[in-house]
Amino acid sequence: MDKLLRDKKAIILFVAPAFLLFTFVLFIPICQSIYYSLCDYNALTKPVFIGLENYRQLFTADKTMRIAFKNSLFFLVFSVVTQLIVGLILAALLTNIKKGRNFFKNIYYLPCVLSSAALGLLWMFIFTPKLGINQVLAQFGIEGPLWLMDTKGFIILPMWVIASVSLWQYVGQSMMLYMAQISGISTSLYEASYIDGCTKVQAFRYITLPLIRPMMATAMSLNAIGSLKFFDLIFNMTEGGPNHQTEVLATHLYQQGFKYFKYGYASAIGTVLLVLCLIVTFIINKFVKMENYEM
């Protein structure tokens, strides 16, 4: 058995295609991009090496970067926590009902399969004061707030709105991952527990949760990375406005790179984003995964 699993030829054969593709299409370009982050480069002229100047500016002089950083961290915490809780609750509820399980699951997952650009546009419409829910609220005599333009407070209202929309869109994904993993748990485990007098809640707490822990780490890492790289919804709902108040790292990167042609500077933001993702994934895997459970 062990010998079989240490077959070098097989390992190489299995990994090589992915490795080669990955190296050529992603790794080399990102190395190039990291080099650009040390340059003054606008994609139209040759890059000029300027050392760490881009990073110095990024961390000391760029006010938008500070806002983007704050918003990205807020987003990260919000989506990791809410997606975990809501995703687990939905998965647990749906695996425990028979009638309509398919129906509800399909509906909750539906927004995941739609383009976030289109959905961003849709929600932008809905939160536009002239057209959207404020008109509905006005029917009840309530004056709705400026959902996407209010700039008061530390975490401003638009960020909460966008974060909620992203929860709406992506929680189906977490739910699906948990459901898929729960489906792998043997029925006999539950049957045994019921014979021992466990309630369903207890069974969930002592059987399901520990067994899907690896998937929790996976789903949380996915959420964390996804929320740090989050772009489409924000870009289509607010474009980072008003006055950069809803900017996150990815939108700031886009604006700098593609609106103002500061490609070197944008690459520096990209590098920061990459490092941040690495750190967060490391932390999640360190504290959530711990060990692999055998089923």
Add this chain to the structure above:
Amino acid sequence: MSKTLTKQKNKSSLVVKTLIYIFLSFLAVIYILPLLWVIFVSVKDDKTLFVSPWAMPERLMIENYTFAWTAGKLGTATLNSAIVCVVTLVLCLLIGSMAAFAIGRLRWKFANVMMTYFLTGMMIPVHCILIPLFTRFAKMGLTNSLLGLILPYLTLSLPLTIFIMTGFFQGMPNELFESACIDGCSIYKIFTHIAFPLSKTGLFVTGLMTFVANWNELLLAMVFISDDTKKTLPVSLSKFVGPYNTNYSQMFAAIVIAIIPTIVVYCCFSNSIVDGLTQGAVKG
């Protein structure tokens, strides 16, 4: 005594069940309403959209759909998108689960290093590699071809596939592999006959996720493809966004058209996930 207890238990569980269903239905409404609104807007005309966004359209503007279909060249676009996404999907599941199997199941020193290497792929902002990649592909003559889209899509989908599939392979019981080994299976046969088929739910979930991500990808497609006959669906949807104003109704009609294939694929895949649920799992 025991009878009343079970009765009570049944009663309380009935209450809990009802509460659960009420909660789920409430959520379902939040999910469906905005999406219905998309369909709703797609049969209105731009004029009434701004006057009375929530009012019923006076007349169904089916011509929004015909215009979207012909002017947006959605037929060709759908075909292109289908080719790109299906090829990517098949290759990605195959190559990805091969690598995941090696990382999750085979024993070698660099498995974790390799995993981290692939994992970083998910963290790379696509905007950063756009210009280096485009320059490289232009030199290889890969721009303006569907292959030039398949390669980056495939590569960008790999990390997620590997990440999730590794988890699935690791979650499989050891005994399965041990018994196969005793039967004299080669490692390749273990992969193709045991690990791969058994990770069906995982494959469906990742397949769905990568398919959807690629189906909706805009930026790379927009930059890499110039030829009108090779454009994919998201690029065609953006055709309705003009420099000063947007044809909302027609764009929403196009969005509805673009959504249909994903929903078809989604239904095929998601029901397979449910099969997995009913086969092995919790009985409610």
Add this chain to the structure above:
Amino acid sequence: MKKKLLSVILSVAMVASLLVGCGGSAGTSASGKASSDGGVQEITWMFWDDLDATEDLISKGYKETVDRFNKDYEGVYHVTPITTNLEEYYPKLNAMVAAGETPDCFIVSPGPNLDVYVDPGVAADLTSYLKADGWMDTFNGGEGAFSQQTYDGKIYAVPLNIAAACVFYNTEMFASAGITEMPTDWDGMLAACQKLQDAGYTPITISAGTAWCLSMLAGYLCDSEGVDLDALNSGKASWLDSNVVSAANKMVEISKYFQPTAAGDTNDVATANFYNEEAAMLIQGSWAIAQINGANPDFEQKCGVFAFPGTGGRVIAKSDSLAMSANTKNPEAVIAFMKYFTDDTAQKYTAEVGGKIPVTKVEYDASKAPAQLAYVMDVFGNAKSTFGFYNESLASTEAGSTFDDAMVSIYLGTPVEEGLQTVEDFYKNNVWNK
């Protein structure tokens, strides 16, 4: 067992063949280009709107021009449009330039957007072509028509049409509010707004959700306060000078006449407010004419236009321009193509259908043109001088956006000095120290 091994190897081989396939396709596409060089001269033209799906009348006119060119020059020249939407236009153009695949001809806005292509030599010098056969003389004002496209005496782009920013107004609302004289100065404007408000109308519809719309108003106010952009760009003036502050204060002053939802309305919504007769005035570029008349044809008769008051006869103008790649293999084809945009047919269309101001001295049928165009032409004709959009006239694209954003934040309640300080800071860090 061996069979399975074989299948795995096959799958690997498939990937390999895919990669090899790349090389193959490279060969074919290169040869495809070579063959086209022999007979028909192939050129590409990059544009920021789809030519088939668009409802923009100017874009539709461009499509006609392209078709006309390809038909007239069949067998000699052929142009292939490359279209994106505006959002991805510059990313794609820049990527193509970086990869050495600059389109032969591309559309660009004058100002900092054009600077980017002129400085590194991506755009070609067109002066000699323009002067060669009297092409330049067909333009209104001759060489003066190219002031925004000229760098060190060399012309790098050809303007295709001009849009002027004006105040569109609802004549019925003005009449019923008892306004007979159009305002000509700031106090008149405020008085008119007050009258309209007293008569129960929303005086002004504007979009702060789309920052450049609000910024257009701010640009007019700055200019009428005598803000000197050249002095600001060179560091001789400050964004905290009293004239900028007073312009910003004026914007705050008039903002009480905006529609209540102005803060969140996008450009589309704000314009719709106007043609749906929910507000009396709209400050917009003349491209809005097509949008207004297209959405509500009955409104054309009620829609009047006047110049933004109090600017001393200065008008904001914006033009689409065409640039040529410095590396094009077929400059004659590109020039022939550009001339099709400025010939009489295209320029007539610009005025009669597109509702923009033609750049050449073409005679067009004013009765065919939208009613508002005549008013805009009046405004434009009476203008003592023109100036560009503020966000396209500042030191860089980013400086323009910083200005826009500052104006929006002032409108949303940030104190004037604090808002202007952000522009000042940006200039300190990015413009004046270079």
